[in-house]
Amino acid sequence: MTNQDDQFKKVISHAKEYGYVFQSSEIYDGLSAVYDYAQNGAELKKNIRDYWWKAMVQMHDNIVGIDAAIFMHPTTWKASGHVDAFNDPLIDNKDSKKRYRADVLIEDYCAKIEAKIDKEVDKAAKRFGDSFDKAQYLATNTRVVEYQEKINTTLSRMAKSLEKEDLADVKALIEELEIADPLTGSKNWTDVKQFNLMFGTKLGASAENAMDLYLRPETAQGIFVNFLNVQKTGRMKIPFGIAQTGKAFRNEIVARQFIFRMREFEQMEMQFFIKPGTQKEWFEHWKETRMKWHLSLGMGTDNYRFHDHEKLAHYADAATDIEFKFPFGFKELEGIHSRTDFDLKQHEEFSGKKLQYFDHEDNASYTPYVLETSIGLDRMFLAVFSNSLVEEELDNNTTRTVLKLPAVLAPVKAAILPLVKKDGLPEIAKQIVDDLKWDFNVDYDEKDAVGRRYRRQDANGTPFCITVDHDTLEDNTVTIRHRDSMEQERVKIEDLRHIIKQAVDVKTWLMKM
Ligand code: GAP
Numbered sequence: 001m002t003n004q005d006d007q008f009k010k011v012i013s014h015a016k017e018y019g020y021v022f023q024s025s026e027i028y029d030g031l032s033a034v035y036d037y038a039q040n041g042a043e044l045k046k047n048i049r050d051y052w053w054k055a056m057v058q059m060h061d062n063i064v065g066i067d068a069a070i071f072m073h074p075t076t077w078k079a080s081g082h083v084d085a086f087n088d089p090l091i092d093n094k095d096s097k098k099r100y101r102a103d104v105l106i107e108d109y110c111a112k113i114e115a116k117i118d119k120e121v122d123k124a125a126k127r128f129g130d131s132f133d134k135a136q137y138l139a140t141n142t143r144v145v146e147y148q149e150k151i152n153t154t155l156s157r158m159a160k161s162l163e164k165e166d167l168a169d170v171k172a173l174i175e176e177l178e179i180a181d182p183l184t185g186s187k188n189w190t191d192v193k194q195f196n197l198m199f200g201t202k203l204g205a206s207a208e209n210a211m212d213l214y215l216r217p218e219t220a221q222g223i224f225v226n227f228l229n230v231q232k233t234g235r236m237k238i239p240f241g242i243a244q245t246g247k248a249f250r251n252e253i254v255a256r257q258f259i260f261r262m263r264e265f266e267q268m269e270m271q272f273f274i275k276p277g278t279q280k281e282w283f284e285h286w287k288e289t290r291m292k293w294h295l296s297l298g299m300g301t302d303n304y305r306f307h308d309h310e311k312l313a314h315y316a317d318a319a320t321d322i323e324f325k326f327p328f329g330f331k332e333l334e335g336i337h338s339r340t341d342f343d344l345k346q347h348e349e350f351s352g353k354k355l356q357y358f359d360h361e362d363n364a365s366y367t368p369y370v371l372e373t374s375i376g377l378d379r380m381f382l383a384v385f386s387n388s389l390v391e392e393e394l395d396n397n398t399t400r401t402v403l404k405l406p407a408v409l410a411p412v413k414a415a416i417l418p419l420v421k422k423d424g425l426p427e428i429a430k431q432i433v434d435d436l437k438w439d440f441n442v443d444y445d446e447k448d449a450v451g452r453r454y455r456r457q458d459a460n461g462t463p464f465c466i467t468v469d470h471d472t473l474e475d476n477t478v479t480i481r482h483r484d485s486m487e488q489e490r491v492k493i494e495d496l497r498h499i500i501k502q503a504v505d506v507k508t509w510l511m512k513m
Pocket of ligand 1: 374
């Protein structure tokens with residue numbers, strides 16, 4: 001098992017042990033790639049959603065939020081292209097009878113080469129110490145350059161074949177690279193076929209009258225079909241945006257890597273309606289703005305990168321991914337797409353209704369172009385959670401497990417601990433809880449020695465522990481312990497609200513953008 005696998009296993013078990021994520025229907029042995037968010041997970045997820053909503057909707061005068069239904073008229077998906085083109089290329093292994101996404105097999109092959117590059121870089125960094133120049137090493141080391149070329153040619157050939165729908169060449173590539181079934185090692189593959197990812201369902205009580213529906217595979221279409229309603233009722237002027245968060249469903253062939261690729265997941269999307277011809281500048285604007293949002297959380301600049309698409313979706317004239325370094329390598333976290341006027345034009349054609357904007361300055365009507373930012377909430381959760389989980393060596397030769405969640409996102413902001421369960425200390429601690437809970441999600445914890453309680457709260461991601469002791473009875477002060485530095489300071493009870501607010505306030509964090 002590699003270090004990466006090991007770290008990822010720790011992430012999954014920690015998420016369960018500390019009440020973040022459970023397998024869905026676990027008592028029935030679970031349901032593949034479906035997960036439930038537990039007591040802490042639901043809070044973390046809500047905080048991420050709020051952080052996105054505040055940055056995208058509340059802080060922009062020209063962006064409003066909606067909450068469209070999951071069920072949509074079935075023609076929506078004909079118009080959007082999902083009925084005909086929302087497919088994944090799948091391949092079966094004839095021996096193991098296991099089904100895989102052909103493109104994922106090839107991407108995983110490349111990820112292994114990338115892991116080799118990382119290893120070479122680590123070795124060289126150790127060898128050269130402070131004088132190590134990573135960029136120069138990547139550009140000049142023969143072995144690393146060869147590895148990178150192999151990745152580039154492989155991915156580029158795959159993208160071209162997929163674009164041309166040349167599925168025979170995708171299979172040929174898998175065979176040439178000698179890619180084996182990851183479970184059995186067999187290289188006995190079927191041809192590559194396309195598989196539609198939408199889940200079908202029925203609306204109506206009787207079989208004869210039932211209407212075939214789809215569970216939405218993206219939230220975006222709920223925004224497109226409401227474009228004119230929102231524009232008119234909100235008197236919105238271009239450029240303006242419509243945002244929403246909500247569930248989406250995809251019958252993923254290979255749903256795995258925990259909550260990274262799920263069959264039921266949540267998206268946070270924003271469609272920004274612009275004048276045709278301005279899409280290039282808005283594309284750059286939203287790339288920069290979204291990257292700043294990510295960086296404001298302080299999870300390390302080196303953990304993010306852009307990946308421009310070679311194969312563009314049927315609706316896009318430019319697209320990039322913000323990739324994050326997950327425990328299994330760099331993978332897509334968010335997509336930024338210049339969607340042209342494709343969607344609105346399609347809905348105009350299929351509905352027979354005009355979806356145009358009248359520009360008073362130009363005294364002319366046009367179909368707006370659209371810039372989209374689309375991030376998976378569950379994927380963001382995994383990015384935050386996995387990046388925060390660390391094992392730290394302490395001075396006294398012990399280790400501690402600490403979940404260094406950005407304080408603004410942490411589910412529980414402070415735990416209030418009476419030093420002992422007597423002498424009136426629990427009563428004061430409970431009073432502090434009752435007072436702080438109006439503003440923050442706080443916890444009361446009196447079980448076990450205080451050191452063990454600190455460790456428990458560290459592992460839970462709680463940024464502050466507040467200890468009530470015998471001095472509190474004398475002077476109304478408490479000890480506040482900071483999770484990351486483990487530093488402790490003595491403060492007045494009346495100052496607690498201000499101290500916590502400073503640390504967890506969305507404004508403080510978003511101002512870093
Ligand atoms: N409206 C555009 C759209 O849906 P996408 O790249 O297919 O684009 C956007 O999805 C984001 O949704 C991805 O970057 C990812 O974060 C998230 N996402 C997509 N499929 C997912 C899945 N099966 N499980 C979890 N998140 C997913």
